[in-house]
Amino acid sequence: MTVSAERKREVRERARSLVADRGVSRPPVPVDRIAKALNIFVQYAPLDxxxxxxAFIKDASAVIAVNALHHPNRxxxxxxxxxAHHVLHEWHLRTGVHVDKVILERASLAALGVDDLEIEANAFASELLMxxxxxxxxxxxxxxxxxxxQLTVLAKRFRVSMAALQFRLAALD
Ligand SMILES: [Zn+2]
Known part of the structure; x- marks a missing residue:
């Protein structure tokens, strides 16, 4: 991993401030409402x-496509x-469509992201939802x-998968 601890802190801070801006005081965090507030259009489509x-930019609009066939928490x-890619890596999206395969669902470290952009996006997403x-x-x-x-109850409360919960727990301060 090449993302510094300082950069990770910064990324998490950014996610927290987006949640605070929406005045969210209890879970679950309304991630769709946050996207809307940022003028990011969320599209549900049946994908492989x-x-x-x-994540991509189309006709100057920020767009997120989500696999409609996956579980809502996922x-x-x-x-x-x-x-996260729109907020942190807009420069990268200007070079083309960013496609994400399985995120966090495989229990291997490699699946947690070896790429800096993915490491940052997962840290951001984890902090945004929890x-x-x-x-x-x-x-x-x-x-x-x-x-x-109890962990299952906690995951339900935040409307996240167990994989996402475990990932967040591993990053506890
Ligand atoms: Zn990604």
Missing amino acids: EELSGM QRFTIAHEL PRDLFEPLVHQEIDLNDEA
Whole structure:
């Protein structure tokens, strides 16, 4: 990994401020509403199973395409991930359509992103859906991290997949 700890902090900070701007005070974070507020158009389309989503600019409009066939919680992470590309990597989208295959669903480290853009987008998406101020009080006070059932409840509360929850837990401060 080549993304510095400082850059990751910056990326997470950016995601938190987007949530704060919308006045979100409890989960789940309305990721579709955040995209709308940023003038990013979210399109649901049936894509190949291994495709999660895409980010691109079309006729000067920012667009996110999400696989309509995936579970809604998985779609939320995809939207947050593609949103990250629009917010953080607009320069990259100017060079063409950004296509994301499976994001976070494989339990291998390689799937978490080896590419700097992907590492940043996953850090951003994770913080957007589970922002520190909403997430950490619950984790520290109410949840037994060894209790699978409690983790399932927590994932439901934030409307994220277990893979996304585990990824966020690994980044606890
Ligand atoms: Zn990506």
